[in-house]
Amino acid sequence: MAKKISTALVIATYNWPEALKLVLESVLQQQVLPDEVIIADDGSGSATKQLIDTYKETFPVPLKHFWHEDNGFQKTLILNLAIAGTTCDYIIQVDGDIILDKNFVKDHIRAAEKGYYIRGSRVLLSESKSHRxxxxxxxxxxxxxxxxxxxxxxxxxxxxxxxxxxxxxxxSDNVSGCNCAFWHADFAKVNGYNHDIKGWGHEDIELAARFVNLGLSQKKIKMMAVCYHLHHPYHDRKRETLNYTIYKNTLTQGIWYCSKGYRSYQQQYG
Structure with a gap:
């Protein structure tokens, strides 16, 4: 019998506790629970902490909250910090506005395969439905x-x-961090998310490009790992062009390791 892989569900959030509540409720409905749920919090206020603390009291698996001060959009940093805080073999990553089908975690575990990272998809909820x-x-x-x-x-x-x-x-150019998965060991090899990418945009495809340059392939899945994306206004995208330039440079130059990334936090946890 194959060894059971340990899984961490990582949820990236920022100042939207109402959405995070729905996400956590959808986690509780999973047919197969992850071994840990990890909140990567990019500087939310006290309402988010209070929500998470309330769920911690009865959550059926460890619910960990990683937070840093709000200094603008620093998703790469908080994701690295959060992932450094787990020893699980496999990382399933979503955003804090992604409601999960009850089979979501089970399907991702089923899709996991050495030598690949996973690219999932999403359903978009309309603005009116999201408000309701x-x-x-x-x-x-x-x-x-x-x-x-x-x-x-x-x-x-x-x-x-x-x-x-x-x-x-x-x-690598079609990946979205709102529904993806990868092996923790592969993430560590490429030094995780690139801290040079700040502000909104392209941190996910830049990571995927380094996975590919390392020798991995993408495994795009359909008809499984279904999730639903709550509508929200667009983020400030003033750094998007610069971030995309970093991605293209990573891709064309065959770079698989970023100099500033995951290891700066991994050392904190030995």
Whole structure:
């Protein structure tokens, strides 16, 4: 029998406790729970901490909260800090506005394969539907038949057909950090997220480019690991062009290790 892999679900959040509440409720409905749930908090206020502390009291697996001071959009730093705080073999990563189908973690564990990182997809909830769900403050399962959703095909989950739709490639430019997964050891080898990428944009594809340059391939999955993205206003994107330039440089020069990244936090945990 193959050794069971330990899994950490990493949730990146910033000052939206109403959304995070729905995400955590969807975690509690998982058919297979991760071994740990880790909140990577990019400087949220006290309301987020109070929410997490309340859930910690009864959460069925360890719920860890990693926080740093709010100094602008520093997602790369907080993700590295959070991932340094787990010893789990496998990292499943989502954002704090991603509501999970009840099979989400189970499907990601099923898809895990040495030599690959995972690229998942998402369903978009409309602005009006997102407002309604947040106002309810109560989690509910969605489906392909739900009203007011976009990218509806991504809500289709058919496990026995999913293997037919897997695409393996050397792509990196189509990854989204709101639904992805990778081996912790691979993340450490490339030194995690690149601290030179600040502000919104492209930290996920730059990491994926270094995975590919290391020798990994992308495994794109469909009809499994379904999740639903709450609508929100766009972030400030003034650094996007610079961040994309860093990505292109990483890709074209075959760079697989960034000089400023995960190891600066990994040392804190031995």
């Amino acid at each position: 769900e947040l106002a309810k403050g109560k989690f509910q399962q969605f489906s392909i038949f739900s009203q007011d959703i976009k990218n509806r095909i991504n809500a289709l989950r058919i496990p026995f057909l999913a293997p037919l739709f897997i695409k393996k490639s050397k792509r």
